[in-house]
Amino acid sequence: MKAADLPRYYNSVDILERNLGERAEQIALYSLERDLSFQEVSDEVNQIGNGLRACGVRVGEAVGILAPDIAAWATAYFAAVKIGALAVCMNPLLRQHDYDYILRDCRARVLIVHETLLAAIEPIRDRHPDLQQVIVIGKPERQGDLCFAEWIAGESTRLEAAATHRDDFCSLHYSSGTTGTPKGVLHAHKDYPLVAQHSGVELFGTAPTDRTFSVAKLFFVYGMGGNLIFPWYVGASAILYAGSPRFVPGVLKTIDQFRPSMLYAVPAAYNAMLAMQDFTRHYDTSSLRLCISAGEVLPAATWRAWKEATGLEILDTIGCTETFHTFMANRPGDLRPGSSGRPSPGYEVRLVDDQGAPVPTGQVGNLMVRGESVALCYLHQYEQSRRTFRGEWLFTGDKYRCDDEGFYWHAGRSDDMFKVGGLWVSPVEVEGVLSGHPAVRECAVVGAPDQSQMLRSRAFVCLKPGWVPSDELTAELLGLCAAQLQDHQRPRWLEFMDELPKTATGKTQRYKLRAERDGGVGLPAQPRAEAAAVGASGKGG
Numbered sequence: 304m305k306a307a308d309l310p311r312y313y314n315s316v317d318i319l320e321r322n323l324g325e326r327a328e329q330i331a332l333y334s335l336e337r338d339l340s341f342q343e344v345s346d347e348v349n350q351i352g353n354g355l356r357a358c359g360v361r362v363g364e365a366v367g368i369l370a371p372d373i374a375a376w377a378t379a380y381f382a383a384v385k386i387g388a389l390a391v392c393m394n395p396l397l398r399q400h401d402y403d404y405i406l407r408d409c410r411a412r413v414l415i416v417h418e419t420l421l422a423a424i425e426p427i428r429d430r431h432p433d434l435q436q437v438i439v440i441g442k443p444e445r446q447g448d449l450c451f452a453e454w455i456a457g458e459s460t461r462l463e464a465a466a467t468h469r470d471d472f473c474s475l476h477y478s479s480g481t482t483g484t485p486k487g488v489l490h491a492h493k494d495y496p497l498v499a500q501h502s503g504v505e506l507f508g509t510a511p512t513d514r515t516f517s518v519a520k521l522f523f524v525y526g527m528g529g530n531l532i533f534p535w536y537v538g539a540s541a542i543l544y545a546g547s548p549r550f551v552p553g554v555l556k557t558i559d560q561f562r563p564s565m566l567y568a569v570p571a572a573y574n575a576m577l578a579m580q581d582f583t584r585h586y587d588t589s590s591l592r593l594c595i596s597a598g599e600v601l602p603a604a605t606w607r608a609w610k611e612a613t614g615l616e617i618l619d620t621i622g623c624t625e626t627f628h629t630f631m632a633n634r635p636g637d638l639r640p641g642s643s644g645r646p647s648p649g650y651e652v653r654l655v656d657d658q659g660a661p662v663p664t665g666q667v668g669n670l671m672v673r674g675e676s677v678a679l680c681y682l683h684q685y686e687q688s689r690r691t692f693r694g695e696w697l698f699t700g701d702k703y704r705c706d707d708e709g710f711y712w713h714a715g716r717s718d719d720m721f722k723v724g725g726l727w728v729s730p731v732e733v734e735g736v737l738s739g740h741p742a743v744r745e746c747a748v749v750g751a752p753d754q755s756q757m758l759r760s761r762a763f764v765c766l767k768p769g770w771v772p773s774d775e776l777t778a779e780l781l782g783l784c785a786a787q788l789q790d791h792q793r794p795r796w797l798e799f800m801d802e803l804p805k806t807a808t809g810k811t812q813r814y815k816l817r818a819e820r821d822g823g824v825g826l827p828a829q830p831r832a833e834a835a836a837v838g839a840s841g842k843g844g
Contacts, residue, residue, distance in 0.1 A: 304500045304649070306469060306493045306675045313469040315492040316385040318499065318535050319345060320464075326511075326538045332374050333514070333561050334543040339374055341538075344381075347374075349462035350455040351382035357458075358413050358436045362387035362465055365409040365475065369393040369402075369424070370417035371545040372521050375440050375451060377531055379415045380474075380521075384492075387465030390474045392522040395420055401485060403427040406434060408487055408683055409475055415451065418442055469493040475682065476524055478624040487682030488624045490524075494676040495532050498628040501649035501676075503533030506632055507593060507618075509565065511538040514590075516563035518548045518572040519809065525597050528628040529567035548809070551575045555586040562590035569598035569809030570605060573617065574745050577608050578767050588613055597622055597629065598809045600713040600731050602738035603641035619643055621713070625697055626650070627676045631711060641735060642710040643703070650674035652711070653696075654703055667714045667729070670701040702729065719813055721750030721758055723791040728760055730813070733794065736787045737762060740780055742770040747803050748794065749817045759795035763816055765803060772799040 319341070322331065327342040339347070360366060366383040368390060370376045383390035391409050393402070395417070402424050406414070410433040416424060418441025425445070428434060437443075440451040467473070473492045477485040503509040515534045519526035521543075534541045542561045546553040555576060558566070573596060576582055594609070594617045601619040609617050620632035621643045631652060633644035646652045654668030655661055662668035677697050680688040691698050702714040714720070714729040721728055730748040737746045744767045751761040764780065766772070777797055784793045804815040 304497060306497060309469045309493055309496060311469060312466050313492050314385060314387070314464040314467045315473055315495040316348070316381050316464050318495055318532055319348065319381050322535065322538050329538065330540050331535065332377060332541055332543060334372075334374060334545070336373050336543075336545065341535075344374075344378060346460040347378040347455065348381045348385060349460045350458040351379055352386045352462045353458040354438075354454050355382060355386055355388065355413060360386065360388050360412055362467070363389060363472075365389045365391050365411040367391040367393055367406065367409070367411040367414040367416075368522075369395060369414065369420050370440055371395055371419070372526075372543045373417070373440070373545050374543065375415075375417075376521050377541075377543070380531075384473045385462065385464045387467045387471065387473075389472055389489075392474060392476050392527065394477065394522050395520075397423075399423055399427055403430065404485065405477055405487075406431045412436070413438065415440065418444075467492055476522075476624050486624075486684055486687065488678045489680070489682060490627055490676070490678060494627050496536065497649065497676045498528055498626075499532050499536035501674075502528065502622075502629040502632075502647060503536055505648040506629060506634070507533070507565065507595065508635075509533045509537050509539055513537075513539040513565050514542055514561065514563045515539060515565045515567070516542040516544070516557060516561065517567035518544075518554055519567055519569055519598070520548065524624050524627050525569075525622060526567060528622075529565070529595065548572055549575065551579055551582075555579070555582060555588075558588055558591070559586040564590055564592045566591050566594045568594070568596060570596055570601045571598075571745060571805060571809045573601070573605055573609055577605065577612060578744050580768065583612055588615075591615055593635070594618065595620060599811060600643070600735075601641075602735055604735075604738040604743075606640040620647075621701070623697075623699060625678045625691070625699075626672060626674060627678075630672045630674060639708075639710045642706075642712050644711065645709050649676075654705060664705055664707060667702050667704045669717065670699045670703045670711075671696045672699060673697070716813075719749070723750070723758055723760065728792050730760075733760060733762065733784065733788060733792055736784055737764060737780060740783055742766050742776060743780070745803060745811075747811045747813055747816055749813050751796065751817070753795060760792060761796040761798070761816075762794035763798050763800050763803060765800055 322341040328340050331341040331344045332339045366388045368379050380390045413436045415438045438449045470491050472489045474490050476488045515530045517526040517530035521527045530541050544557045594615050596617050597620045618633045620629045622629040629647050630650040631643050632647050651673045653671050673695050700717045703711045705711050713731050715731045719730050733748040734746050744765045746764045748762050750758045753759050804812040
């Protein structure tokens with residue numbers, strides 16, 4: 304499919320409304336809160352759309368959505384899209400100053416917010432004169448705010464879609480990134496059917512009989528694509544889970560209860576489930592036919608452990624907010640554990656050096672991607688846009704190498720790579736070795752200066768339940784690195800942590816680890832006798 308195959312005037316509410324014929328009474332959304340058929344979803348979308356127009360929202364104006372993964376998120380999103388507004392998908396795990404930035408950046412006219420998140424926006428909302436109306440999913444606390452249920456109760460279930468151009472923007476997503484700076488990415492109506500066809504259908508084989516479930520939340524394009532756009536494009540059902548993605552029993556209970564066939568998750572979520580001993584005995588995962596991973600590289604050790612526990616392979620992929628979803632992936636029956644696979648349908652990739660020249664096979668280069676769903680720029684960030692959007696090509700900021708079979712292997716982010724003794728170190732390679740030890744749940748590697756101010760590798764390790772830090776375990780991990788890595792790659796410090804700092808989408812925030820490198824307890828890794836341990840010894844309770 305090409306963008307030119309779509310009608311010139313196209314509104315992506317079509318993703319929903321194409322199901323209002325023979326599938327109108329089929330369940331579109333499952334959740335603990337409520338189940339909705341496609342017809343019921345459409346009726347609520349129309350009521351919200353009429354309510355937004357009554358609030359004065361015009362074509363192109365921003366409507367903020369700040370809520371957990373509940374039915375009202377999905378209906379509010381498509382309502383904004385249907386009237387030609389800009390749906391602003393806001394991360395419910397951000398801090399107050401982030402919401403202050405986003406509301407100022409997008410100039411939201413209306414904010415639809417869940418009652419549990421009111422406290423985060425209350426102190427800053429009066430700073431934004433463009434914000435004319437706050438609508439609360441639950442009980443409002445301030446005079447003038449509207450109760451969501453009461454607001455839509457009297458509205459008509461009939462609504463004509465705005466005659467939007469396929470190139471009109473319909474959604475705004477703030478990239479969590481790994482640097483702490485949010486970047487607003489605009490996507491057009493055309494992007495949704497494109498990614499649904501190329502990734503949802505051609506790559507993952509989503510069918511009307513599927514039920515999808517994403518641990519990654521709807522505000523995140525990975526979760527929204529896999530668990531809303533892809534299933535509805537073909538008439539399949541989506542399962543919503545409003546709880547924290549870090550609450551593993553809640554995630555597994557949702558799989559057990561609602562029986563999804565397709566699972567979208569990030570590596571941290573797969574590791575967290577694997578850390579629950581004998582989880583497949585307590586929760587039935589047999590409904591799953593396909594497991595997909597994105598967000599950051601999936602360690603080969605995690606792939607093997609999941610295959611052993613469930614019998615299922617995980618398809619590791621890479622996408623980004625700028626492309627909306629997957630542009631490279633492993634495929635069923637055609638994968639290499641530890642790799643990101645090959646380019647996806649509808650996309651081209653290339654590896655170049657810092658001067659833009661192609662790099663030879665097997666060498667590390669900067670990953671560039673081209674496809675019709677690639678965004679045009681970052682909102683209000685001219686200089687960053689110039690660095691990232693380079694004509695038809697997107698500079699992803701990822702370092703990769705391509706092998707002789709055409710599989711691509713992640714070597715880290717451009718700002719994560721560092722040199723030791725003049726030689727490049729890829730944190731991903733070191734992390735892959737450490738992840739192969741049975742004690743390691745997850746880990747991260749950064750560059751840190753030693754006493755001579757020479758840069759060396761520093762590793763942060765989180766252990767699985769039943770393991771505790773010890774001199775012996777430290778020595779084992781360092782010995783594993785010594786056996787499999789070159790000298791310049793080996794960690795010179797090893798530090799145990801309970802959790803790694805992460806974005807709300809599950810990406811490790813290495814910049815925070817680098818910022819803390821002068822504090823905490825460093826464990827010198829060379830020579831081995833100097834590797835002081837933190838805590839008690841051995842494996843056990």
